[in-house]
Amino acid sequence: MSRWDGIEAFVAVVRLGTFSRAAASLKVSSSHVSRQVSQLEQQLGTPLLYRTTRQIRLTDGGAIYFEHCRALLDGFREAEDALNALQTQPQGRLALSCATTFGERFIAPLVNDFHCRYPQLDVHLHFTNRTVELIDEGFDVAIRMGVLKDSSLLARRLCDRREYVVGSPAYFQRMPAPHSLSELAHHNCLVGSRDSWLFQVDGRRREIKVSGNWRGNSGPALLDAARKGLGLAQLPDYYADEALARGDLVSVLDRYQFTDTAVWAVYPRHRQLSSKIRLLVDFLAQRLSE
Known part of the structure; x- marks a missing residue:
């Protein structure tokens, strides 16, 4: 048995609470799930679950193992989702904020070119010289210039600025x-x-x-x-x-002259970057660097 099969079965049992529910989610029999978990315990040399006729509880070692295994499986699913996002067309609302003059002269024409490439997007451009709150005000991306302040946002350097x-x-x-x-x-x-x-x-x-x-x-x-x-x-x-x-x-x-200044794209720190944001930021970085 592959240890990964046992890990998947073990995590499903803990998340869903019973062997039967885990079996249904994995589309196998309850006995098969029970056997996989038992074999995993044998491989590890320690019990992971307390089994009674009424409930299933984690052992101390099982609780620690579950936290690590859950993160591993979530990571694999996110990797698959990210790969799928690469192969799909960006769609939905794309809201971008930028300083007025720079945005009107440089960013708006590029975003319009990007929209021509992906017409299924619903693009919203907002020009203001104040620093917007991305999450609170519903923006996907903001273009900022100069020296960035420390924040929880992710940033991509688009081009130099003097x-x-x-x-x-x-x-x-x-x-x-x-x-x-x-x-x-x-x-x-x-x-x-x-x-x-x-x-x-x-x-x-x-x-x-x-x-x-x-x-x-x-x-x-x-x-x-x-x-x-x-x-x-x-x-x-x-x-x-x-x-x-x-x-x-x-x-x-x-x-x-201060040299460490640039034009930046900043966006919220999501666990998975949506394809529309990733593609737009890549597009802006390429075109502005030209």
């Missing part, structure tokens, strides 16, 4: 370009959604609190203010790249 401290040529005609972080105190710093800027000094993360006479929670508005010479701004690459290439903005303090 942040620049920038100012316009007109601004630097009035003010000397800063060469050290301490010089930021002498500049008008345009404040976005955070009043501290992130840097890297001697390989360590450092946040510098900044201030100025302009504040806003819109990336495009912050970009426009910097281009018009109102002050310095810290902007991610997807805002600053085109303006830097055209010469509308000039990057400073590059040697302090």
Whole structure:
């Protein structure tokens, strides 16, 4: 007898409470189940069950063995389910949240491409600059940027992200370009959604609190203010790249640029990742890395 046969029979007996119910679930006879459990006990050299005419109870050793065997069988079933999920088409509701500007420019077109590939999905896109609660608010995936905070969520790095401290040529005609972080105190710093800027000094993360006479929670508005010479701004690459290439903005303090930042997909920590989430995250990672 394969020990696995005995384990399956033993777990079924404990879960269902009787040999007859276990036999029915396994589609064999009660005597066959009883024989498998007895042979398993002989192989292990210890009793697993107390049998009476009225009930079945676990021995101390049986209770320990059951917990381990149950986890093993559950793991095998999850492995089979995961394999089956690979072979099935994703379907059902797929809800995704992302920051507004980045989501509209980069994520929405990719999700639409993904939807063309899997039209049976019911896609819900939600753009907001606040951090949503995935489980409480019913989202499957959120796209987040920068440095992730510790959480119970799983995260997949989709692509790198860089942040620049920038100012316009007109601004630097009035003010000397800063060469050290301490010089930021002498500049008008345009404040976005955070009043501290992130840097890297001697390989360590450092946040510098900044201030100025302009504040806003819109990336495009912050970009426009910097281009018009109102002050310095810290902007991610997807805002600053085109303006830097055209010469509308000039990057400073590059040697302090924080490098450990990225675009992430985060999703709840389920025991089995659904095919729709796995396929979407794989698709976004491939396309964004291009």
